[in-house]
Amino acid sequence: MGHPIKRDHSRFRKIIKGKIRDNLRKYISKGEMPLPKGDGVYKIPMPSIDTPRFRFGDKEQGGTGQGEGQVGDPLGQGEDQPGEGEAGEGEGKKELEIDLTLEELASILGEELELPNIEPKGKKTIQSETDRYTSIGLVGPDSLKHFKRTYKEALKRQIMTGHYNPENPIIIPVRGDYRYRSAKSHVEFENAAVVIYMMDVSGSMGDEQKEIVRTESFWINLWLKSQYKDIEIRYIIHDATAKEVDEYTFFRTRESGGTLISSAFKLCRDIIKADYNKDEWNIYPFHFSDGDNWSTDDTKQCLEILDNEIIPASNVFCYGQVESRYGSGQFFKDLKAKYGEKSDDVILSQIKNKDAILDSIKDFLGKGK
Amino acid sequence: MNRTKPIEGELLELKEEIEVYARDYGLDFYPVIFEMCDYDTVNILAALGGFPNRYPHWRFGMDYDQMYKGYAYGLQKIYEMVVNTNPCYAYLLSVNNIVDQKIVMAHVYGHADFFKNNAWFRSTNKNMMDLMANHGTKIRRYMDLYGQNKVEDFIDKVLSIDNLLDIDALFYNRVVSSKKEENIEHSFSDDSDLSISLKSFMKSKERDELKKEAKTAHKSADIKRVESKNLPTKDIMLFLLENAPLEDWESDVIGILREEAYYYLPQRLTKIMNEGWASYWHSTIMTQKAAKPADIVHFADHHAGVMAMSKQRLNPYKIGIELFRDIEFRWDTGRFGYEYNNCEDMNVRENWDTKAMLGRKKIFEVRQSHNDISFIDEFFTQEFCERMQIFTYKYNPRTGRNEIASRDFQAIKQKLLNQLTNFGSPMIEVISSNDNNRGELLLRHIYMGVGLDLGYATETMRNLYYLWKRPINLLTIDENHEVKYHFDGKELKQVEGRPLPNPQGNLAGNA
Numbered sequence: 035m036g037h038p039i040k041r042d043h044s045r046f047r048k049i050i051k052g053k054i055r056d057n058l059r060k061y062i063s064k065g066e067m068p069l070p071k072g073d074g075v076y077k078i079p080m081p082s083i084d085t086p087r088f089r090f091g092d093k094e095q096g097g098t099g100q101g102e103g104q105v106g107d108p109l110g111q112g113e114d115q116p117g118e119g120e121a122g123e124g125e126g127k128k129e130l131e132i133d134l135t136l137e138e139l140a141s142i143l144g145e146e147l148e149l150p151n152i153e154p155k156g157k158k159t160i161q162s163e164t165d166r167y168t169s170i171g172l173v174g175p176d177s178l179k180h181f182k183r184t185y186k187e188a189l190k191r192q193i194m195t196g197h198y199n200p201e202n203p204i205i206i207p208v209r210g211d212y213r214y215r216s217a218k219s220h221v222e223f224e225n226a227a228v229v230i231y232m233m234d235v236s237g238s239m240g241d242e243q244k245e246i247v248r249t250e251s252f253w254i255n256l257w258l259k260s261q262y263k264d265i266e267i268r269y270i271i272h273d274a275t276a277k278e279v280d281e282y283t284f285f286r287t288r289e290s291g292g293t294l295i296s297s298a299f300k301l302c303r304d305i306i307k308a309d310y311n312k313d314e315w316n317i318y319p320f321h322f323s324d325g326d327n328w329s330t331d332d333t334k335q336c337l338e339i340l341d342n343e344i345i346p347a348s349n350v351f352c353y354g355q356v357e358s359r360y361g362s363g364q365f366f367k368d369l370k371a372k373y374g375e376k377s378d379d380v381i382l383s384q385i386k387n388k389d390a391i392l393d394s395i396k397d398f399l400g401k402g403k
Numbered sequence: 404m405n406r407t408k409p410i411e412g413e414l415l416e417l418k419e420e421i422e423v424y425a426r427d428y429g430l431d432f433y434p435v436i437f438e439m440c441d442y443d444t445v446n447i448l449a450a451l452g453g454f455p456n457r458y459p460h461w462r463f464g465m466d467y468d469q470m471y472k473g474y475a476y477g478l479q480k481i482y483e484m485v486v487n488t489n490p491c492y493a494y495l496l497s498v499n500n501i502v503d504q505k506i507v508m509a510h511v512y513g514h515a516d517f518f519k520n521n522a523w524f525r526s527t528n529k530n531m532m533d534l535m536a537n538h539g540t541k542i543r544r545y546m547d548l549y550g551q552n553k554v555e556d557f558i559d560k561v562l563s564i565d566n567l568l569d570i571d572a573l574f575y576n577r578v579v580s581s582k583k584e585e586n587i588e589h590s591f592s593d594d595s596d597l598s599i600s601l602k603s604f605m606k607s608k609e610r611d612e613l614k615k616e617a618k619t620a621h622k623s624a625d626i627k628r629v630e631s632k633n634l635p636t637k638d639i640m641l642f643l644l645e646n647a648p649l650e651d652w653e654s655d656v657i658g659i660l661r662e663e664a665y666y667y668l669p670q671r672l673t674k675i676m677n678e679g680w681a682s683y684w685h686s687t688i689m690t691q692k693a694a695k696p697a698d699i700v701h702f703a704d705h706h707a708g709v710m711a712m713s714k715q716r717l718n719p720y721k722i723g724i725e726l727f728r729d730i731e732f733r734w735d736t737g738r739f740g741y742e743y744n745n746c747e748d749m750n751v752r753e754n755w756d757t758k759a760m761l762g763r764k765k766i767f768e769v770r771q772s773h774n775d776i777s778f779i780d781e782f783f784t785q786e787f788c789e790r791m792q793i794f795t796y797k798y799n800p801r802t803g804r805n806e807i808a809s810r811d812f813q814a815i816k817q818k819l820l821n822q823l824t825n826f827g828s829p830m831i832e833v834i835s836s837n838d839n840n841r842g843e844l845l846l847r848h849i850y851m852g853v854g855l856d857l858g859y860a861t862e863t864m865r866n867l868y869y870l871w872k873r874p875i876n877l878l879t880i881d882e883n884h885e886v887k888y889h890f891d892g893k894e895l896k897q898v899e900g901r902p903l904p905n906p907q908g909n910l911a912g913n914a
Contacts, residue, residue, distance in 0.1 A: 037406065038459065039447045039467050045555075046464030083465070085562045086862030088829045090853045096797035096808060098818055099714040100721075108804040109714045109796055131472065 050132050053083060055142050062395075063388040067252050074136045140260030143253060147395060150402030152261045154225035154316050155349060162224050162263060165217040174214025183213035227262040227316040229255065230305060232298040234323030236273040237290040242388075243356040247322045248285045250354065250391050254320070257399055262316065268305060272298035274328070278305070292328045295321075295365065296335040303343045310347075317348040320398075325355045325363035333368050345379045350403040352381045354394055378403075406447075406455075407438035407494065413501070414439070417693075418508055424692045425512040429767065430684065432515035433529070434490040437508065441497050445481050446470040448494055452667065453486040454535040458542035458659070459551075460558055483507040487518040487670070489529035502694070502701045509688040513681030516770075521676070523669040523774050526573050531666055538659045545652050554656070561657055563866040565664040566828045567639035573668065631836040635847070640664065642833050647870050671826040672774045679723015680770050682709065686724065715805070717793070717819075726778065729787050730769060731762030776823045783819065785812045821851055829855055834878075844871050848879035855879055857895070864890040 054061070057080075068076035099109065134142075143149070170183055188207035192198040198205075231251055233239070259265055269284035270276055276297040279287065302319055310317055327333050345351050355366045366384060373380040383397035384390075410418060418437055425432070440448070450466035451457050473479040482503060485493040493511040495504055518524050528534055546554045631646045640661040644654055670677065686706060694702050710721045733739055737757025746752050769778065795818045797808040809815065824830070830849040838845035844867065848855055864875045868890060876898075877888045887899040 037444075037447055038456075039450060039463055042459055042461055042464030043467055044464070045459070046461040046468060049461050085462070085559065086859050086866065087563055087566050088831050088848070088863050089856050089859050090829055091856040096795060096805070096818070097715065097822070098717050098793060098795050098815060099807075100712040100717060100791060100793050101714045102792065103714075103794070103807050105794075105807050105810060107807045108802065109806065 049083070050080075051134070051138065051142055053080065054078060054132070054134075055146050058142065058146050059389070059392050062249060062253065062392050067249065068134070068139060071133065075133050076136065076139055078132045078134060078139075080132060136256065137260055140256050143257055143395075144260075147392065147400065149257065149396070149399050152258075152316075152399075152402050154227070154262070162222050163219050164222060165219055167215045167217050169216050169218055171214050171216030172212070174216055178215040180213045180215050184211055187211040187213060224263040225316055226264055226266075226314060227258060227318065228266040228268065228310050229258060229318045229320065230268045230270065230302050231284065232270040232272065232276075232302060232319065232321040233284065234273070234293055234295070234298075234326075235271045235287050235289045236293040236326070237288075238293075238324050238326055238358055239288075239356070240358060243324060243358050244285060244288075246356050246385055246388060246391060247354070249388070250322075250385070250395060251320070253391075253395050254398060257395075258318065270298050270301050270305075272301070276301040293323070293326050294332050295323065295327050296332050296339060299336050299339040299344060303339055306344070306347050312347040318350065318352065319344055319348050320352045320354065322354045322356060323365060324358040325365040325367075327365050327368075333365065336365075337368070337372055340380075348379075350379060350381055350401070352398045353383070354398070355382070355384045357384065357386045406444040407440040410437045410439050410495065414495070414504060417501075417505060421505065421508045421512065421688060421693055424688050425509070425516070425684070428684070428687065429763075430512055430516040432491065432512060432519050433488075435485075435493055435511060435515050436490050437493050437495055437511075439495050439497050442474055442480075443471070445484065445494060445496050446474060448484055449481050453484055453492075454532060456532075456536040456539050458539045458558075459546070460555060462562070483510060485511045485514045486532070487524065487527060487529075487666075488531050491515045491518065492532070500701070502698045503705060505693050505698070506685050506689060506702060506705055509685035509693060510681045512688075513684035514677060516684075517673070517677050517680045520771050521669070521673060521774075522772050523573060523672055527666055527669055528662075535663070538663065541659065542656065545656065549652065554652075557653060557656055558660065560866040560869050561640070561660050563863050564639055564643070564870075565660055566826075567637065567831050568664055568668055569637035569641075570668070570672065570825070572638050572641075572665065634836065635832045635834045637830065637832045639831065639833055639846075642836075643870050646836055648872055649870070668826070669774075672776075675719040675723045675726075675775045675823075676770065676773060676778050677723075678720045679725075679727050682720045682724040683727045683766075714796075722791075725791060726782050726787065727766050727769070729784075730782055731766050733762070734765035735760050735762035737761075776820060779816070779819050779823060783816055788812050788815055821853070824851060829853075838876050841873070843874045843876055846875065846877045848877065850880040854881050857881075860888075861890065861895040864888075864895065865892075868892050 068078045071077050167178070170180060184207050185205060188205045188211040189198065191208075191211060192205060231247075233244075233247055235244075255265075255267060267281070269279050269281055271279055271284055271287055271289070272294070273289045274292045274294045274297065278301065298321065306312070306317060306319075327336070340351060353366070353369055355363060357363070363384075366382060369380065369382055373382070375382070378401075381398055381401065381403075383394040385394045414437070418435075422435070446467055448455060449470055450463050457463065470479075470481070474481075480496075482496060482499065483493065485491060491511075491514075493507075493515075495507060499507070518527075542554065542558075631642070633642075636642050640657055643649070644657045644661065649657070689698075689702050689706075710718065710724070712718050712721050736755055737743065737759035738752075738755050743752070743755060746755070769782070773781070789812070793815055794810050795808045795815050796805045798804075799806045830851070832847050832849065833844065834847050835845040836842070860877065860879075864877065867875050874892065875890045877890070879886060879888070884900045884902055886897055889896050889898045
């Protein structure tokens, strides 16, 4: 409690968060992702922010050690970083591990991209109960004891019974005087949201493309999670046929063969119909592909499904086109021709390479839908 | 809330018992005050360098964060902490068992004796507790006046050069003697016990009155094309304090940080000796006096843990204690002086024993006058090196591993000494304050076989530029070329470069 170093510590956290924000672009484009640690806390590795000082270069340095071995023997133990052997001073390279909560991380993302908060549509349907300590009870644990109330009760009792002496105002509470803070349960209704990711896993989508989708979806999830208390995520992969898969499969499957985008859209439509009432749910379908579709007929079918069923049901439909060597990028053009760049219901984004991920995230989330 | 409390009961008795042992052995120390605290407090104190009250800075928060995690994950544990003050404060960790506490107390008396008697600590301020707290107050006041960010940024910049110190300054009276101050110097006596930063504070008070004239004079002088006095100098913080165009509060902050840097300097110069000496005494006191039969196994386990050596790094505790023991043994058996050194009969050498029994006396002398460099230089012998199986290693870029480079005694000793020179930092000095006749600062890296890390150098020079407000030049040697770098506030450029006359470029040792 209360030691001034806690202020230094929170100062340090603030600086770190600033650093993470400054480096967010680099960080995201390198595909490094915060590791979830459970309890909604994420671990971010980052190099220790040390004060620059004149110091020796690594390559010529080496050091001294002790033990058995011939000249030329490796020191082993996997510690193969050069220059960790300064005697006297143990200023080796340290890596900091920063723990950030989901909210902190999301707010960094939000600040960097200037993302607006999402205005949810639909009724608040998910019930959640929270306890608020708003009333006073006669029983409770000591930790919730309300001193002021207890004192008042004791004072009242002593005055009433004539034990109060203004010359010597000692108040001694007895069992019945104790008052405790007590909780009232509130039922709150929250907005519910579902994200449906669709990805083209046909032969033309390579590992790099999938990596981009993975990174992007991580950050999109992060943002949406910070906006909605409860969120469901569904994954669909497709080539010529579509199927629903779990997260693991979604990012690791590689199929070959043709691409019928409509297959995914059909499945998406079916999922929405079956599980998510559009009046109660905020629905976010995301589709990622390299823009190749099998035929113009299929594209036509896609647009129909979008127009009639998916778009009316969802908050916004997002299409991200990952550039690949094989893809023609035709689907983007088709969508653009139909909906234009500034449609309210459809957001299109082209992702050229890893560096463009952040901008693409902004495209998708920047409208606050 | 009080985070530490004095020891009492059994521990207090123990303390008194061990103190008597320590005095009987001839250790000489200021009173030691042991305080008990929990691990969180130990972490806080360790992050703050031993002092509960210091100036606010995020770096302490970072260190605390790391200590806290290191402890929480079971990676590291601080057993003991002792602060070089009078009285000497030492902190015990409440979760340690009684044998650990005994070891720690014995260890602490070793440190306390070293702090009081080693020559390199002669000039450290023994009232540092108060002084650090005063520094904290002053810096907090500046933060109130000028804004926390501004002051903290400035501290960040100054910390960048807080390893550019002159070791010799520990021995001469380091009085501020700049032209700026000369006219007000007389108003209080210089040889008083006042701390430097207190003086600088008083000066800055007086300066406030002189400010108006000074300020107008200052602003009008665009570039100072004057060579400063007392160059070259390694005391770069003092140099900037006296010569850089700084606001009064900025000078004061530099003065504060410099004083703290010099306070910690002797500890960096005597890491091996200090830990070796303390370990020697905890081991001696425990094995000969304090440990009960039931304690021995635990003691041995703990002691072995502290002494563990690694292939990557020499453990200062281990090297230190072994050297002290070696010295004691050699002086007990008379293995020193002309006759022994020139004896070539290995058998005679091996069994040499004059029964001189001067060992104890010798190690007390050694602890008084040496620092790590002279300690290693004088007492690190070939026999010792071989017995301890010490080697040098080097990074092999071909295999991507660190590999044993040599077991040659001379090479090892040279390497050790090089690492210890200037407490492991490159030696940098200011040569000129008017380089190119444009008021630029010229630094020279005193090369001793290892080049500078240019990335770090660039960032350091960026901070120096901020303080000096004119370009910074640096002479150094990089891959057998004498080079001069120029930093213009934005980027580092190489402006001159020529191969060294001697292509090996090995100037090691003759700087």
